[in-house]
Amino acid sequence: xxxxxxxxxxxxxxxxxxxxxxxxxxxxxxxxxxxxxxxxxxxxxxxxxxxxxxxxxxxxxxxxxxxxxxxxxxxxxxxxxxxxxxxxxxxxxxxxxxxxxxxxxxxxxxxxxxxxxxxxxxxxxxxxxxxxxxxxxxxxxxxxxxxxxxxxxxxxxxxxxxxxxxxxxxxxxxxxxxxxxxxxxxxxxxxxxxxxxxxxxxxxxxxxxxxxxxxxxxxxxxxxxxxxxxxxxxxxxxxxxxxxxxxxxxxxxxxxxxxxxxxxxxxxxxxxxxxxxxxxxxxxxxxxxxxxxxxxxxxxxxxxxxxxxxxxxxxxxxxxxxxxxxxxxxxxxxxxxxxxxxxxxxxxxxxxxxxxxxxxxxxxxxxxxxxxxxxxxxxxxxxxxxxxxxxxxxxxxxxxxxxxxxxxxxxxxxxxxxxxxxxxxxxxxxxxxxxxxxxxxxxxxxxxxxxxxxxxxxxxxxxxxxxxxxxxxxxxxxxxxxxxxxxxxxxxxxxxxxxxxxxxxxxxxxxxxxxxxxxxxxxxxxxxxxxxxxxxxxxxxxxxxxxxxxxxxxxxxxxxxxxxxxxxxxxxxxxxxxxxxxxxxxxxxxx
Numbered sequence: 001x002x003x004x005x006x007x008x009x010x011x012x013x014x015x016x017x018x019x020x021x022x023x024x025x026x027x028x029x030x031x032x033x034x035x036x037x038x039x040x041x042x043x044x045x046x047x048x049x050x051x052x053x054x055x056x057x058x059x060x061x062x063x064x065x066x067x068x069x070x071x072x073x074x075x076x077x078x079x080x081x082x083x084x085x086x087x088x089x090x091x092x093x094x095x096x097x098x099x100x101x102x103x104x105x106x107x108x109x110x111x112x113x114x115x116x117x118x119x120x121x122x123x124x125x126x127x128x129x130x131x132x133x134x135x136x137x138x139x140x141x142x143x144x145x146x147x148x149x150x151x152x153x154x155x156x157x158x159x160x161x162x163x164x165x166x167x168x169x170x171x172x173x174x175x176x177x178x179x180x181x182x183x184x185x186x187x188x189x190x191x192x193x194x195x196x197x198x199x200x201x202x203x204x205x206x207x208x209x210x211x212x213x214x215x216x217x218x219x220x221x222x223x224x225x226x227x228x229x230x231x232x233x234x235x236x237x238x239x240x241x242x243x244x245x246x247x248x249x250x251x252x253x254x255x256x257x258x259x260x261x262x263x264x265x266x267x268x269x270x271x272x273x274x275x276x277x278x279x280x281x282x283x284x285x286x287x288x289x290x291x292x293x294x295x296x297x298x299x300x301x302x303x304x305x306x307x308x309x310x311x312x313x314x315x316x317x318x319x320x321x322x323x324x325x326x327x328x329x330x331x332x333x334x335x336x337x338x339x340x341x342x343x344x345x346x347x348x349x350x351x352x353x354x355x356x357x358x359x360x361x362x363x364x365x366x367x368x369x370x371x372x373x374x375x376x377x378x379x380x381x382x383x384x385x386x387x388x389x390x391x392x393x394x395x396x397x398x399x400x401x402x403x404x405x406x407x408x409x410x411x412x413x414x415x416x417x418x419x420x421x422x423x424x425x426x427x428x429x430x431x432x433x434x435x436x437x438x439x440x441x442x443x444x445x446x447x448x449x450x451x452x453x454x455x456x457x458x459x460x461x462x463x464x465x466x467x468x469x470x471x472x473x474x475x476x477x478x479x480x481x482x483x484x485x486x487x488x489x490x491x492x493x494x495x496x497x498x499x500x501x502x503x504x505x506x507x508x509x510x511x512x513x514x515x516x517x518x519x520x521x522x523x524x525x526x527x528x529x530x531x532x533x534x535x536x537x538x539x540x541x542x543x544x545x546x547x548x549x550x551x552x553x554x555x556x557x558x559x560x561x562x563x564x565x566x567x568x569x570x571x572x573x574x575x576x577x578x579x580x581x582x583x584x585x586x587x588x589x590x591x
Contacts, residue, residue, distance in 0.1 A: 011232065016130045016137070017099055017213075020047070024094040027052040039080075039100060083215070085194050099194075101215060136210075136231035142184050144170035147226065156210070156233050158203035175199040175207055187216040187227060197234070206276075209238040236382070239274070243389070246270045250393050260401040264294035264394065271371060271390050272296045275383060279350065282358075282394055283368040285324060289317045293367065302346040315342035323355040324365050329387060330355045333376045351376040356391045358398065366398045414488040416466055417473040425487035425495055429547045432499035433540055443540035444507045446496035447554035448476075448514065451532045451566040453492040460527060467524040472517075472531070479513035495551070504539075511535065511569060518567075532567035534558060543572050 012019055012031075018039040020032035032040075032047050040047060040055065082100045089095040130137055136153030140146050146166040157173060159165040174180040179198050186193055193214045200208040214229030250270075253263045268280040279297035283290040283306070292298070292306050305316065319342045323330060332353040334340045340353065347353070352373035358366045369391055379387065412424035420428070429445065436443045450472065457465040469492065476486050476494065485497040498510055515533070522529045536557025538544065543553045553572040561570035 011133070011135050015133060015135065015230070017101065017230070019100075020098050021089065021095050022052050022098060024088065024096050030095060036100065039082075039102070083192065085192060085213075087194070099213070133230075136233075137229070138170075138231070139226055139228045140170045142188075142225050142227060144172075144180070146170060153231060156208060156231065157200060158206075173200050175201045183212075183214065184227070187214060188225075191216050193229075200231075209234050239382075243270075243274065243386070247389065247393065250397075254397055254400050257400075257404060260397060261294055263397045265296070267390055267393055267397070268294050268296045271386060274386050275371065275373075277373060279372045281370045283320065283370065284398070285365050285367045290320050290368070298372075299347055299350070301348065305346050316346065319343055320368060323368055324357050326355070327357055327359065329379070329384060331378050334372075335376070347372060350374055354379055354387065356387050358391060358394050360395065360399055360402075366395065369394055417470055417488050419473055419477075419494075420485060420487040422487065422489050422495075425485060425489070425497065426547065426551070428485050429497055429550065432497060433545070433547050433550075436499065436540060437545070441499075442501045442504070442507075442542075443550075444496075444498040444501060444510075445538050445540075445550045445554045446498070446511065446514070447489075447536045447551070447558040448494045448496065448533050449535075449558055449562065450492040451534055451562070453531075456529065460525075464524045464527060468522055468529060468531070471522050471524070475517035476514055479517050480510065484510070495554070507537070507539070511537065515567075515569070534561040534567065535569045536561055536572065537569070538572040 013033050015033060016035055018036040020036045021030045022028060023030060029047050029050050037044060080102055082102060085099050087097045089097055131150050133150060133152055136156050138149040138153055149162050149165055151162050154162045154165040157165060171177055171180045196212040200210055202208050210231045211234055212229050212231050214227055217226040217228055218224055250266060264282045268282060271280045272278050281295040281298045282293045284293045290306055292303055332340050334344055334347060334351050334353055350372045354371040356369040358369055360366055412421060414421050432443050480486055483500050487495045489495050518531050518533055522531055536554045538550045538553035540550055544550050557570040557572040561568040
């Protein structure tokens with residue numbers, strides 16, 4: 001355990017409390033600190049490998065999780081009553097950590113805190129251990145008045161010196177005062193508290209998570225009850241736990257397919273929380289530049305500037321592209337780095353800029369992660385790890401979003417032409433009808449079919465036919481307005497949606513443009529084709545107010561046009577529906 005945690009080893013070695021580690025089964029002593037050797041009145045060679053039962057009167061053996069009192073027989077034959085607490089250690093071999101204090105203390109307040117059995121000989125030595133210990137150490141009254149503390153405790157709590165800290169009531173150091181009251185009540189009931197995890201308040205108001213090991217000493221004098229103990233800062237462990245929980249929440253957001261902006265906003269807020277006083281943003285890489293996908297605390301000029309790339313100062317985009325080219329963490333000084341000059345006006349009041357590029361698993365640049373501060377500083381190791389975690393989470397969220405968009409596109413678009421398919425066309429038609437109903441505008445639906453296209457597939461093959469379909473789709477898109485929708489329904493059948501029409505003249509104009517695309521020949525491989533098309537048209541609200549019926553009526557008009565020959569245009573009429581019903585009845589009778 002000590003080999004893997006140097007800080008724990010130092011605390012163990014320097015602690016003024018007597019501590020040793022013994023084998024959980026054989027009770028042989030494996031390790032002991034100087035305070036324990038002094039308590040035993042023995043040298044290290046006398047203690048190492050010795051069975052615990054040799055050091056106690058009677059045959060009682062220390063059991064795991066044992067808490068209580070026991071009588072120790074020293075090397076010189078003298079006996080001491082000890083208060084013991086033990087903690088199991090999962091290692092090989094299984095072991096027990098033992099913490100011992102003389103009970104009742106024999107050397108007054110000072111030796112009671114330090115576990116000293118012979119204050120005339122060793123108080124000075126243990127006072128040094130008290131002062132130099134990495135763990136915070138203290139003595140207070142139950143009411144919270146400090147009797148003593150070391151510099152380590154003052155530093156943990158953000159005070160300039162132990163003298164400054166001793167002027168504060170200990171109750172004010174607890175983030176929640178009931179925690180202090182509960183601790184005092186439990187001490188009076190049990191006499192000690194081990195591994196008491198609680199949140200403290202630093203001088204600047206920030207939180208400090210710590211573990212206390214505390215003993216209630218009862219002595220003679222004006223302060224009969226004294227609370228003595230140690231405090232270990234577990235803030236790093238707590239931050240790691242909080243970070244892991246936050247990362248788990250982000251993963252759940254990705255798995256639930258929540259909006260990308262919500263996921264990335266949670267990510268940047270997490271980073272800003274971990275690096276107080278910072279500003280953060282995730283930028284998405286686009287062909288025309290960058291866009292802000294999520295931000296927290298970023299200056300408004302930066303947000304507005306990236307929203308309107310045409311208004312950006314010269315060199316801003318080039319500066320961000322340069323950041324994107326570096327895969328490792330980059331640290332920039334906004335005031336002194338010449339390369340940062342284009343960004344200074346967009347980031348007023350900021351001095352430090354840390355950038356991490358975001359690339360996909362196949363090395364496609366996805367964007368940038370920016371963390372900015374008001375004072376120039378380089379990230380410490382924990383912040384480097386934080387940014388790496390943020391980068392991984394951003395990659396995961398962005399890649400998941402790209403995959404989701406691709407799947408959505410695939411389910412709503414034709415693989416061959418890239419045009420919307422029947423599913424997407426039907427959805428857009430429903431939206432257009434709803435909007436036209438509110439505005440009182442007409443909507444037109446075209447059903448277009450290539451004449452004799454089956455013969456081309458049969459004679460020269462589907463590969464040539466597919467090339468022709470792609471060319472036809474491209475030309476028809478060029479004939480339509482930006483608000484129109486062209487979809488490939490199946491085979492050589494296309495459907496056109498014309499929303500936002502002012503009157504029927506707009507319909508005639510677009511229809512003519514669509515028919516004109518077939519005036520020029522269509523080259524395909526070694527062949528050149530002269531194609532014609534037939535078209536059926538239905539109108540909202542004249543022919544129907546139901547989107548599905550508009551498609552149905554456009555198809556009926558197309559069939560009428562094709563029945564009359566090639567290269568024809570036909571508007572839907574109610575008569576077509578009557579004739580279609582008559583034909584259907586006739587077919588049913590023939591069956």
